Amino acid sequence: MKQLEDQSRRFRLAYGTAALTVGILTTGWGLVFAYMQAWSLAVMDAALIVTAFASYALTRRHQLSAALFLSQFSFLAIVIVFCLLFDVPSAVAPRVSHLFLLVLALLGYINYQRENSRLQVALIALCLVSFVFFASTNFRVPYADPIADEFRIYGSWLNTIVAIIMLCGGVYAMQREFARNLDQARDLKAALTNxxxxxxxxxxxxxxxxxxxxxxxxxxxxxxxxxxxxxxxxxxxxxxxxxxxxxxxxxxxxxxxxxxxxxxxxxxxxxxxxxxxxxxxxxxxxxxxxxxxxxxxxxxxxxxxxxxxxxxxxxxxxxxxxxxxxxxxxxxxxxxxxxxxxxxxxxxxxxxxxxxxxxxxxxxxxxxxxxxxxxxxxxxxxxxxxxxxxxxxxxxxxxxxxxxxxxxxxxxxxxxxxxxxxxxxxxxxxxxxxxxxxxxxxx
The missing domain is CATH 3.20.20.450 (EAL domain)
Incomplete structure (x- = not known):
C-alpha cells in the first residue's frame, strides 16, 4: 500500500508541476498579447491560465481525477478554438498548437489506466481525431484572426519544444509504470514457486x-x-x-x-x-x-x-x-x-x-x-x-x-x-x- 501511495504522490507531483509550468508559460504569452493589445488572444490565454492554475489547485488538494478531467475538457476546447481562429498555417510558420492534442491524448490514456471510463475513451478519441484533422489540413474559419507571422515564427519553435518535452515526460512516466508492473509480475511468479x-x-x-x-x-x-x-x-x-x-x-x-x-x-x-x-x-x-x-x-x-x-x-x-x-x-x-x-x-x-x-x-x-x-x-x-x-x-x-x-x-x-x-x-x-x-x- 505504501508503494501505491508513493506512486500516487509522484504522479500528483508530476501533474501538478506540468500544470504549473503551463500556467506560467501561458501567463508570459498572455502578457505579450496584452502588450500588443491583441485582446482576443489575451482572453484565450486567460482561459488557459485559469484552467492550468485550477488544475494545479485541485491536485494540491488531492483531487487528481477532477483536475485531470478539467484539464482535458478545457484544454481540448481551447486548443481546437485556438487552431481554428489564431494558429492558422502560413508560408512563414506552420500550425503547431495541435501538437498539444497528443499530450492531452497521452494524459487521457494515463488517466484511463488509473480509472477506466467510457468518457475517458471518448476524450482520447476526440483528441486524436482532432490532431489528425489539424495536421492534415490548412482549414481555417472565415472570420479567423491569425497571429502575426513575426510572432508565430518564434511561437512555433517554443510551443513545439514544450509539447515534445511534455510528451517525453508522459512516455517516461508510462515506461516507469510498465517497468514496475513487469518487475512485480516477475516477483509474483517467483512468489508462487517460493x-x-x-x-x-x-x-x-x-x-x-x-x-x-x-x-x-x-x-x-x-x-x-x-x-x-x-x-x-x-x-x-x-x-x-x-x-x-x-x-x-x-x-x-x-x-x-x-x-x-x-x-x-x-x-x-x-x-x-x-x-x-x-x-x-x-x-x-x-x-x-x-x-x-x-x-x-x-x-x-x-x-x-x-x-x-x-x-x-x-x-x-x-x-x-x-x-x-x-x-x-x-x-x-x-x-x-x-x-x-x-x-x-x-x-x-x-x-x-x-x-x-x-x-x-x-x-x-x-x-x-x-x-x-x-x-x-x-x-x-x-x-x-x-x-x-x-x-x-x-x-x-x-x-x-x-x-x-x-x-x-x-x-x-x-x-x-x-x-x-x-x-x-x-x-x-x-x-x-x-x-x-x-x-x-x-x-
Missing amino acids: REFELFYQPQVDQTGKLTGAEALLRWKRPGGGYVSPAEFIPVAEEAGFMPVIGDWVFNESCKTLVFWQQDAATRDLKLSVNVSVDQFMKDDFVDTVLARLTTLEIDPTRLKLELTESMMADDVDLIVSKMSALRTAGVTISLDDFGTGYSSLSHLRRLPIHEIKIDRSFVQEAPGNKRNQLLLKSIFDIARTLDMSVVAEGIETKEQFLLLQSFGCTVFQGYYFGRPLPLPGFHKQWAHDSAPPLAETA
Missing part, C-alpha cells in the same frame, strides 16, 4: 459476537520484508493472468483449513469464506474442481462460502447462473461480495442463485452520519429478506456502526471492531475456544 503467499483469517460473528466463521484473506510476504497489501499486487496479478493459479492455491489452502477445523469440536461448525476471481470462476472446470476437492477431503460443502464480485456480471450471465446453480445444489454457499459497487441490478439479483449479499464497507462506514446511506442500507435489507437472502456487513469499525446494522436486521458482521485478520495460529489462539472476546470487551 511459497511466499499466506492466508490470514478475519472473524465473522453473529449479533452476540459469537464466532460463526471467517474470511480467508490473501497476503504476500516478501523475503526479508513485510507483507504486501493485496490492493497493490492483485491488480498486477490480474493483468498478468496469474489470478486463476493464485486462486487455486487459495482454494486448496482454504480446504486444508476446513479439514483442520473439522477435527476440533470448537471449530467444527465454522464456515470459511473464500474470494474467487472472475478468471478463476470462468474456467471450464471450476465447478468440477471445487466439488471434487470437497469430496476427496470429505468436507461438508455447507461450510464453504465462495465470494464472487459484482464485476462478474459483465460476463455471460447465463453461464454464471448455471455455474452458481451447480455449486448451490451441492450445498456450497454463494455470496455476492462488495454489493452496491458493481454491475448488479435487481434483475440480476433476482436471477442469481445466491445465498447472501455482502454490503461494501463504504456504505457501512458512512452510514451513521448519512441519512441517505441509512435509507439505502435499509432498502438492501428489505430486498434481501424478500429474496430470502442473508446479509453480511463488512468493514465495521465502531460500536455505532454495529448497532445501526443490527437494527436493520443484519445477522453476520465482519470488521476491525470484532477482530483484525490473523494468521491461522493467531486466529485459533484468539477465537477457537472463546466465543466472543472482542465484542464482550468493547461493547
